[in-house]
Amino acid sequence: MVAVFNKELLSWYLITLKLRETVESGLPRSSTGTNKSLDLAQVHEHHLQKQQQHQPSDCLQVPINADDGNCQEANTPPESEWIISIKEKLEQARQDDAAGSWERLSIYRVPHYLREGDIKSYVPQFVSLGPYHHGKKRLRQMDQHKWRSLHRVLKRTNQEIQVYLDSMKELEERARACYEGTITLSSNEFVEMLVLDGCFVLELFQGAAVGFQHLGYARNDPVFAMRGSMHAIHRDMIMLENQLPLFVLDRLLGIQLGEPDQKGKVAKLSIRFFDPLMPTDEPLTKSDMNRLGSSMRHTDTFDPFSDLGGLHCLDVFRRSLLSSGPKPVPRNWLKKRSNAIRVADKRRQQLIHCVSELREAGIKFRKRKTDRFWDIKFKNGILRIPRLLIHDGTKSLFLNLIAFEQCHIDCSNDITSYVIFMDNLINSHEDVAYLHYFGIIEHWLGSDAEVADLFNRLCQEVVFDINDSYLSQLSEDVNRYYNHKWNAWRAALKHRYFNNPWAIVSFFAACILLVLTFAQTLYGVYGYYRPSS
Structure with a gap:
């Protein structure tokens, strides 16, 4: 009874102290509420804090809970949630920054500064591959055809689906590391997507x-037939965000063929499949197609693409574009003030002048007969450029190739260098028309102005090191020729006086008349000073 009475007395005493502090602090009396709504535990905690402020080193004189014997724990405030969240973020940053965490990264999300203005060139519109666009509503209609293809594979190979699932389960961690950012798919969903x-x-x-x-597909199959939809599939499957790791495809094809450890066949097949996207009018020859078909039948035939590796299909396609023959070695053609590593400068991406200005300096343009569209040569005032075929899929192809070169640290910038070089050459539809006249540019677009606009937009937000371009030495030679005054004078003379046959006849007639007049004058002066005897 005494303990209960003391507790009641202590409670009323604390309530009185609380009311007194409230009145003295000038707070409205209504904020304290009635005695019935006042939480005794909160009042007691407030009183304890007051005592700790005046006597920080002493424990409570009247222990309310007998179990709380540790004075230090009662005085220590709980850790702030804000501090806890910061520590969690730092721990996540430590894991992200761990050594080797970026080594396997190869399939990137296109940076926002590149995708602005033309998002359709980077985002699939027909079919999704990989986790970035998996499950999007507008792409779900293709899922039924994916399941049809899987059913056809299992039926043709007489295999169980569990074999594929178990194999992809082994590669799950390695495959996840290829993608940028956090993949929200569960383990089962991710494995199912890979298969x-x-x-x-x-x-x-x-x-x-x-x-x-x-x-085994029907001749009129809505997807697995060479119809118009195949062009849209080509375009979507070459996008950077729509890739699958090549080792995943190698393993799946190996299971189908009974060779789990085989490599290289998928790369060969992908080159054949994406051949319609080649930016040249030189398709694979029939012998090349036969070699690819022979490789599917397990015959030991020489294959020009046997040395191709790659991270995914976009990387394989890029390697096939650049694989034919050696390229010039990049050379630092800008003077450096120091030996420090230079940072790419958006202001220094002008390699050469446009076609119209180069023509005024006497530089001629000719088509170079080769299937290597990037292999440009310059000699004796003649710029030889291979033929380039531009169609409605060229823009998306170049944009995704450039995005891959911008994102992947172990990738050269050869495609970017070529596109920027052509962008410098083409400033207007007149430049395109001139290159088209000599067979350098062939396009299926509406007009020459659309081609000029395409090149002018390809590299708007792209930054690269001009010293690291394989065309740096060639650009230096062209600029040196352009800056020579005699070349410009000779070109102006030819443009003004030798632009048609009648002008040439008039020029030579004027020259003959000038010579005869000079001879007559000379003869008259000579006869005046030295008359004949």
Whole structure:
């Protein structure tokens, strides 16, 4: 009874102290509420804090809970949630910054500064591959055809789906490391996506090489037939954000062929499949197609693409574009003030002048007969450029190749260098028309102005090191020729007086008349000073 009475007395005493402090602090009396609504525990905690302020080193004189015997724990405030969240973020940053965490990264999200203004060139519109665009509503209609392709694979190979799932389960961690950022798919969803998308890609590759009817598809199949929709599939499958790791495709094809450790066949098939996107009018020859078909039949035939590696299909396609022959070695053609590593400067991306200005300096343009569209030569005032074919898929192709070169640290900037070089050459539709006249540019677009606009927009936000371009030495030679005054005078003379046959006849007639007049004058002066005897 005494303990209870003391507790009641202590409670009333604390309430009185609380009311007194409230009145003295000038707070409205209504804020304290009635005695019934006042929380005794909160009042007691407030009183303890007051005592700790005046006596920080002493413990409470009247212990309310007998179990709380540790004075230090009662005086220590709980850790702030803000501090806890900061520590969690720092721990996540430590894990992200761990050594080797970026080594396997190869499939990137296109940076926002590149995708602004033309998002459709980077985002698939017909079919999704990989986790970035997986499950999007507008792309779900292709899922039924993916399941059809998987069913066809299992039926044709007489295999169980568990074999594919177990194999992809082994590669799950390695495959996740190839993608940038956090992948929200669960383990089962991610493995299912790898099997479904991978088998769909392989069916397209093999069908393009040996024929879809050979794989068991109907002649009028809505997807697995060479129709108009195949062009949209080509364009989506070459996008950077729409890639699958090449080792995943290699493993899936190896399971189908009974060779789990095989490598290289997918790279060959992908080159054949993406051949319609080549920016040249020189397609694969029939012998090349036969070699690709022979490789599917397990024959030991020489294959020009046997040395191709790659991270994914976009990387393989890029390697095939640049694989034919050696390229010039980049040379630092700008004077450096120091030996420090230079940072790419957006202000120094002008390699050469445009076509119209180069023509005024006497530089001629000719088509170079080669399938290596990037292999440009300059000699004796003649700039020889290989033929470039531009169609409605060229823009998306170049943009994704440039994005990959911008993102992947172990990738050269050869495609970027070529596109920026052509962008410098082309400033107007007159430049395009002149290059088209000599067979350098062939396009399927509406007008020459659209081609000029395409090149002027390809590299708007792209920054690269001009010293690291394989065309740096060639650009230096062209600029040196352009800056020579005699070349400009000679070109102006030819442009003004030798632009048509009648002008040439008039020029030579004027020269003959000038010579005769000079001779007559000379003879008259000579006869005046030295008359004949």
